[in-house]
Amino acid sequence: MLIKDSTSQTSFAQLATTGVVFDIQKFSVNDGPGVRTAVFMKGCQMKCVWCHNPESLSAQKQLAFNADKCVGCRHCEQVCPNNVHSFDAEGNHHVDFEACQTCGQCVDACMQDALKIYGKEMSVEQVFAEVIKDKVYFDKSGGGITLSGGEALKQFEFCLALAKMCKANGVHVCVETNGASKTDHYRTIAPYVDLFLFDYKATGDELHKTLTGMTRRLVDTNLQLLNEINSSVILRCPMIPGYNLSDDHFAAIAQLAKLMTNIQKVEVLPYHNFGKGKASEIGKTYGVDAKMPDDNEVNSWIASIKRYGEINVTLS
Ligand code: SF4
Ligand code: SF4
Missing domain, CATH: 3.30.70.20 (Alpha-Beta Plaits)
Structure with missing residues (x-):
């Protein structure tokens, strides 16, 4: 296969950008449409108390x-x-x-x-070589690559180079983001991204800061930008019983989905405690004591959002 970069002029040798990757998951079906290869980057600006990838928080190995x-x-x-x-x-x-x-x-x-x-330094070329192996599956299923983390855009130059390379070779690109990277980064990478999986974690500045370590301000600015430039977004909403659930939260999600024409749909991400064991393995304590929801609870959350209008809401 002929491998091209975005300009078809720059050779791989010139793309010396490296990133710290902590996992590459093939045949993922939960990180965007179709069959995908999810590339998990280390490092995150937030510290969500329920983080299910605590091994991603540090940018270091x-x-x-x-x-x-x-x-x-x-x-x-x-x-x-x-x-x-x-x-x-x-x-x-x-x-x-x-x-x-x-x-x-x-x-x-x-x-x-x-x-x-956890964490391995890899070049753009090395990661791309892994991703492109499954292009036949991407093409058959409508899948592609998902840049995830941690917060993928914390390693911005790496993600930009990889996204450009994937787009130039016909690979659908998703970026899974907490929304808290620099606004210029979203503007710059957007032309090479088919779909942003954009987190909506909590409603209200104070609660957002308590649960994630950051207020909503930058996140809201970036979500607004993606709407202005008409970049496709799936709004992903982690639901953590006892932490971020309220009528105000469901109403705010619904309002965003109705107002922002670039939001394709809302995905509900029910709480799970997979992060607990991983936190212990790296010598960290896990900050959440929540119950795993049953189907009835999950369906009631979906209904609570749909109560506010004709909104496409699905389970992730
Ligand atoms: S625990 Fe010791 S041997 Fe193992 S990786 Fe760390 S420094 Fe190296
Ligand atoms: S003591 Fe435990 S962790 Fe260390 S080498 Fe033996 S089995 Fe592995």
């Missing part, structure tokens, strides 16, 4: 330890140059995450797969 897999062989302790791994008299394994320099020696030494490093 980081060590993860799965205690359930550890058999206490102490090989990691023997190879680590920074004394990150230690064992107490009862044989309990302690990990000093702060001292880790992510050299990976303990990961190589562990025969139980109990250790891993």
Whole structure:
């Protein structure tokens, strides 16, 4: 296959941009239309209390330890140059995450797969080479690439170069975003993005700041910009029982969907606690104590939004 960049003149050798990627998930069906390859970038401006990818928050590579897999062989302790791994008299394994320099020696030494490093530096070329392998599936299903995270646009130059490369080669591009990157970044990348999966996390500045660490101001400015330049958006709404649900919230979602002609539909993302185990693996505490909703609750949220008018609302 002939691989082109956006101008068909720049060679891959000139695209030296690299990014820190923590996962590439193929055959994803929950990150935009069709069959997709989701590329998860490290780093995020927000700190959502329910974050389901806590390993994405830091922009740096980081060590993860799965205690359930550890058999206490102490090989990691023997190879680590920074004394990150230690064992107490009862044989309990302690990990000093702060001292880790992510050299990976303990990961190589562990025969139980109990250790891993989240984050790998990759070039645009390397990621694109992975993505383009599945073009036949994208074309058959209406799928493509989804740039996700973390907040993908925190690594803006990388995402811009990758989006340009994908567009030039006929790959549909989605960007999943918290909405809090620089406004200029949205304006610049928009011509190379077919669809933004744009989060709507909470209604009201105070609550938004409490739950995510940032007010709504920049997010609202960026959502408005995408409407002005007519970039397609799916509004993605995480629903966290006991945290962000209220009649005001449902009404605000409905109002946005009715006012902004670029919003194709609203997707409801029911709370799940997948982030809990991952937070523990990287030595962090998990900030939410919410119940996983049942189908009735999820349907009632969808109905609560639809109550305000003819709005396309689906489950993500
Ligand atoms: S990655 Fe390197 S520094 Fe970090 S715990 Fe393993 S051996 Fe030690
Ligand atoms: S090398 Fe792996 S299995 Fe052995 S003590 Fe370290 S983490 Fe546990």
